[in-house]
Amino acid sequence: MELTLLPVLPDRGSLPSLVQELLREQNSLTAVEQFANSVGDHSRPAQAKYYQALLPAQPPGPGEQYAFEVDLDRCSGCKACVTACHALNGLDEHETWRDVGLLIGGTTALPVIQHVTAACHHCLEPACMDVCPTRAYEKDAQTGIVKHLDDQCFGCQYCILACPYDVPKYHAGKGIVRKCDMCSDRLSAGEAPACVQACPHEAIRISVVSQADVAADCEATDFLPGAPDPQITLPTTTYKTSRVFPRNMLPADYHAVRVEEAHFPLILMLVLTQLSVGACFVNEWMFSGETTPVLTSIRGWQMLTAVGFGFLALGASTLHLGRPHLAYRALLGLRTSWLSREIVAFGLFAPAAAACSLGTMFQSATGFAGVAVWLFVRAAVLVTGLAGVLCSVMIYYRTRRPTWGGTRTLWRFVGTSVWLGLSATLFAAMLATSVQSRLEFGTVMRELVALLGRPLMICAAVKLAYEGADLLHLLDRHQSPLKRLALLMTRDLGGIAIARFALGTLGGIILPWSLLAADHDTPVQWMATVTVMFVMSVAGELLERTLFFMTAVSPRMPGAVRT
């Protein structure tokens, strides 16, 4: 056969008009209108015939509640539940309320893999609810569903830190947290939650569980291999399986060490409140002994510095809130939330410290030193400041994250308070000297360095050693949370860790030592050295706090393969 050829190109004058016509066609949706179902109102969702059997026949009675029940034998890891939840609940582009993880174990002869779907466990003792400062969580009395009141939330994200299952999700655009509510609107109308409707294998159902049984189960058994300790919140989800999991079942992401979120406003807020409180204590301590003219002349400035940083800290803390204009709602959670308590404590500390600083500035003029009210104000500063720092400690302790557990947070926060309290005092003295022409740098600074230099160096050395000791966990055989922390400090966060120790050593040990050892001649030398020392100390502590958050290895449900 002779091959066909393209004919001679014709006059293509009609091409642009055909383009226009086809573009017009492409943009009209008439074809779809022709076939669309725009009528028809079914009283009942069509899918009901599939999910009817996956819902309980009766609502929960007294002492009972709804719970997810997952048949692991039927969960094949397709993740349709995640996308259905996303689609049918109108979540934002990146938002997901359910996740599917993977457990792997066994031997080469008999390997075992198990996908695990999980959402909110609607716990008997929801940590999210307990820690919420605005009371934006409710556990429904009838259904047991843990609901988040989106309009009540001010976006502090404390619940995210507290939930061992990584359930509440922050929506940055709205400045609030949102989470699974077991599709309670659907459920109350006899319709299945999105995940239940969408699981092709009927692996998820809603069951009614006895709360006493849930508590008893949590006491006796593992919730699921690789999942966090159920004792923390008493999760109600049931994972059923006919398989016997080998002892070495581990989450697929077990060896993946992940960097946690840094929360920069919180870093600033914590370090600076501790600086401020620390400085107030140093102030009291300096004057508890023999007063000298030098000390008297810098006292007011020292308090002023403390207060300044305190207010800076409070300002930073509001940046952390998704909806700062609702900050007043923090008062609602006083009964249960350490965050509420922290806010109240620092809320009282700031004006008390401000009053105290003003009083100190004008003390000699007014001469009210010794008046009972004045003593009361000074005591209030110390009490509220200490309470605030301790509340901060408790906020993190309460999350039960192992890296924040025991006394780990306490020593860090106290250490920062002392270190920066001393350092800030030297800095304040420098400031005071530079604005009061009658003071002479050499005299003032030598006296203060002699008083504070050694405690500062000791405190810094002890704190750095305490933090550095975490690296010993690299030797752990077990991939414990603290080993993960150590791995993060040496790998992903190695740069931050090196900078932290370098700044800390310079600002906390070497420069104070140089102040003690070498005599400076000019004001500029004093000013420069003290400022650098202070800035380095603060920067070092900010980095320490950054590591504090970023290495806060959080418990979570087994995850999928991570790269």
Added chain:
Amino acid sequence: MIPAELRSLIRAVNGPFTSELVQQPSPFGLARLPVSAMPTATTNMVCGFCSTGCGLTVHLQNDSAIGISPTTEYPVNLGMACPKGWEALSVLNSPDRATTPLLRNNRGRLEPVDWPTALNTFAQRWRRIRDQHGPEAMAWLGTGQIAVEELAFLGALGKFGMGMLHGDGNTRQCMATAVVAYKQAFGFDAPPYTYADFEESDVLVFVGANPCIAHPILWERVMRNRHQPRIIVVDPRRTETAMAASLHLPLRPKSDLTLFYGIARILFERGWIDESFLQGHTTGAAEFQQHVASYFPEFVARETGLSTDLLEQFARLIHEGQRVSFWWTMGINQSYEGVRAAQSLINLALMTGNIGKPGTGANSITGQCNAMGSRLFSNTTGLLGGREFTNPQHRAHVADLLDIPVDRIPDRNSFSYHEILKGILDGKIKGLWVVATNPAHSWINQDQAKDILSRLEFLVVQDMYSTTETAQLADLVLPAAAWGEKEGTFINSERRIGVIRQAARAPGQALSDFRIFQLIARACGVDSLFRDWTSPAAVFQLLKKLSAGQPCDFTGIRDYQHLDQAGGIQWPYSTEFHADTADDAGHSSLTAAVQERRLFADGQFFHPDGRAKLLFESPRPMPEPPTVDYPLVLLTGRGTAVQWHTQTRTAKSAVLRKLAPLAVYVEINPADARRCGISAQQKVIVESRRAAVTATAFLTPTVAAGQVFLPMHYPEVNRLTDAVFDPYSKQPSYKSCAVRIRLPE
């Protein structure tokens, strides 16, 4: 009494955020939905990812598609969808969409041009190639991802219009083996089953298939099986499906042919065969029996690494099953001896009489949404409608039906995919038109493939995204409307024809592939040949005519509306069926028996003698076996249910992206890892004779020692694979090459 507004300042139980998510009753029998997602109308279409062919209901709100849910009544998926289906709309909205034609300028950059410029360039450049190098220098690579009507248009335009000789599709990478295996065995490319068979079987054999991950909705149908089925999984890896099996045979990679011959021998030996079926409906049984006689269990056990006991159990389960079905996917198809391996399964079904009855069959699960449409109507390997280019009667018949001069139909077969690439390498092919596929990522031995594509004089890429690896190499990019933005039909794995609709607006100047072909026909001055090709619906009527009298006859389907009402219709569906089921008003509600049909119930196959052929051949050694230098066998395959092929589409959904590992990882057996000093999550180098890539080590006993597994979705994977092909189907053997693994220096 505190006013409500004041109270809500303190404690806001309700408010805008809360009401935004309240799930309210929705019309059309859908689930309750939040107000923002409440549809004012819906329309149904089949999914555009895989060949399962699920029905999806697109939710429309004032003319725009705002959501999707699986269609409850569609007979394929019964109200369920996998994550890709749920996210099918979100992948349409992406900054990576091609919104205007792009032409490579003098500085080598792709720059936007208008359609007339693009079309004139297209026509002139092809014409220049044809004038200088002849029609053999022109080729296209198509797809299984666009509608049947579009594929037919592309094939007809390419060959009958522009005079190209060579065209092939990416279905070569997934289905070619099954096509050839069926053609040779049954006389026509005819997967015999219907999805109801998953529910009817009492023994299901899955070979090189992991439906839990690759076809979750087919696994749904298995899970609905109420006959307590025994599930046998033949796969080197312990997959999700293997976990769910009653019997897992973790055979050595590429020992499948030996295994199935060994099983055939046991069945013959024990007399566990359907003698009367073999006598009455097949040819080659005696020769086959003779061929397998030497496959003693001990030999087979040695070759496959399985125990003789396992072989015995396997054979016994096949024997004891009343309704045994054999299912295979890419583990068979993507092999250097895939055709014979597929036929070894067909042979098992034939010799045990497991064909043509509910719950039986030798069943290939297809890959792409329209792989079957491509097989029948892409006009590449075969002439339109499952015909042969080399057959003069076929050519005359098609010319007559389409009202075109018969001499426009080539009388020679096309080059297959790898021959086209070789043709480019040899300098014979100068121009290539790539439609809706991404060879620069997906083709085997990718570095070579990229090098080859860069040698072209003219590379046109027609795609919905302008950012694919292949589009980046193109001289001209034509922006295509995607699934959901155009109409047409797909044919799924079980031969079911389903409709797609234009429910969403295409971005910018993007046009449906059909409309692009219309424009090209005009630009090339051959539109007079395509006078009747005015719309997909019109072409559907042409395709019906082309199917008449063929095994795939669907002349009984009236139109798209008929397909919509019937929940898709399987071929064959001749006018006889239509007469049976349409009522006076023209509405048809198919009975279950008509809605789910299988082939060969009468034992009649499509060979002229009506018999099926048992075909066989001695297994050949693996082309690149492990050696001392490259001691590991590399297996590739699907990683998760949320990833599709080269992730061109699925990576555009934020949710799907979140649900899959971000970068490539390699599954290694812990023993191998120990030997190489590799610990979990370390970055390692996987190296073949062709390339070295870096991947995160994932230690798992599900991969046997001596093997490693890489998910194919990541672009670097096919840099490693070895360009070896099945001699009959020309399908690449993606699943076995030798690699080594080491820590980076």
